[in-house]
Amino acid sequence: MASNLHRNGAQRGSAKFDRPLKPRPRASSPSPGSGFRRPNSAVRNDAVPGRVRVAVRLRPRNAEEEMADADFGDCVELQPELKRLKLRRNNWDSDTFEFDEVLTQSASQKRVYEVVAKPVVESVLDGYNGTVMAYGQTGTGKTFTLGQLGEGDTSSRGIMVRSMEDILTDLSPDTDSVTVSYLQLYMETLQDLLNPANDNIPIVEDPRTGDVSLPGATLVDIRDQQSFLELLRIGEANRVAANTKMNTESSRSHAMLTVHIKRSVVESEDIVSTSQNGDVSHLIKPSKPLVRKSKLVVVDLAGSERVHKSGVH
């Protein structure tokens, strides 16, 4: 899972508007022969600390895997306190990977949300753009982590539902607004999961600002959690239906939920004046309200082993 932040309107790659997230742990020096490695994104991120964070979550074994693996030792060893994952190749050799967060198979959905997504949601509410992406092979728990509705068991609510709860709690319904689009990318084609007839949405890039827009994608106003859950249900049903029609599986397409926030903010102006006798006085004058726009993007990526087969990159 990865999360990323940048301020609306800021250049990609610019550190200027970075939110000061908790500093990344520094990589230890590789010890000879230990096979110490770091994920690629962590290496890239050294240039701009805190911008991209990568967490790994281990899914608990299901009943079938418990049976099949009964006689074998576990080849994955998590070291959450060191934020490392050790992958055993054989009895004498292993590779070690370092992450920003390592979540064991007993980590709750609440903990995963708080560690991975909540800092991104808080930044989005502060006016930054943020993305949370789940990456992994089919069946590793991407949809469970992001999209679980938790209707029977509220403790299983995933990142999408928990994010919207926090967003709706923080915004003022009188002055602010939340709209949502839900799309699927398959074979370079964008399909609208909220309106299946809309199955070839163009991607338009403003040559001046570099802003990307998706004209024609359905945008739904969200007023309460119930309407958001209904929207997720519709999106999921359309995803299954679209994939059945195309004779594919959900794991071959990327699903992308975008939450657009418009927030009314009043910034005050500090007017400093100096009197004739040299006394300095400050007058805090509220300026007229501004509308601050930001967005949260939650991406359920195609199963990582399918990418070449599906042509989705």
Ligand SMILES: Nc1ncnc2c1ncn2[C@@H]1O[C@H](COP(=O)(O)OP(=O)(O)OP(=O)(O)O)[C@@H](O)[C@H]1O
């Ligand atoms: N942390 C977890 N705890 C309990 N069950 C889990 C967990 N993660 C995943 N599962 C279960 O494992 C199965 C596969 O998970 P899921 O469908 O989320 O995988 P996926 O990575 O999204 O797969 P695909 O790429 O095929 O869409 C589901 O039955 C899900 O309920």
